[in-house]
Amino acid sequence: MQTSPLPDAPARQTAREELKTIALRQFASVGFAGTSLQQIADAAGYSKSSVLYHFASKEALLEATLTPAMDTLGEILDRFVARAPSRSSQDAFVVEFIDFLLANRLQVHMFVNQGQSLQGMAVIQRANGLIETLAQSLCGEMRTAEERVRFSVALGGAAYMLSAAEMWSTTPLSDDETRAALVTVVSELLAPMQLRPVAS
Incomplete structure (x- = not known):
């Protein structure tokens, strides 16, 4: 008996894209000034150093979003x-x-x-x-x-x-x-x- 192949799982966003998505939500809901890189890291499940690996600053992250x-x-x-x-x-x-x-x-x-x-x-x-x-x-x-x-x-x-x-x-x-x-x-x-x- 032949089984049909499983559908492809949706591709997970890259860490960079995921951080941009989460940062944009945080910036929009809490405000740019009220959002820290640590909050973005926590919401995304990454370390702050991982955020800084992808984006040099909070301003760079805003620009990317x-x-x-x-x-x-x-x-x-x-x-x-x-x-x-x-x-x-x-x-x-x-x-x-x-x-x-x-x-x-x-x-x-x-x-x-x-x-x-x-x-x-x-x-x-x-x-x-x-x-x-x-x-x-x-x-x-x-x-x-x-x-x-x-x-x-x-x-x-x-x-x-x-x-x-x-x-x-x-x-x-x-x-x-x-x-x-x-x-x-x-x-x-x-x-x-x-x-x-x-x-x-």
Whole structure:
């Protein structure tokens, strides 16, 4: 009697990736300032020296946790700028941006809720630069106060909503419900504007 092979077990994260995942959770829940390398090591089941083997400092660990999200946001902006200005390119950007926020909730949480206290760190300066590029690339010189508010509430509000949603409701929405609602609402807020991508 022939037996079927056992399915492959899911690959365990490398120590470096596991430390990044745990550190991001700690930074987001306790705060960067309130998290020590020892706490990260304890939560991961490693020694502090093992953490320092992979990351020279807590700042280097923060940079490693946020940089992939910054890279992704940069790619989304590059794609938008490369498209001809149109309602369909604007709609495609909104979907990509919402998917980015959903896939990077903890990173967005860090930037939205702790960005001010982390000013001066290279990865936060890069994030600020991308947000500035986002505003310039999407809207150029916004002509009216209404355009500025509409743009800020649509994109900044979506980011804040995801980073603080658990504080507002005891019955959170599923990711699918959240995605559909955010795409609809952000698209409606931006609809009166024609986003004007310009080369950054």
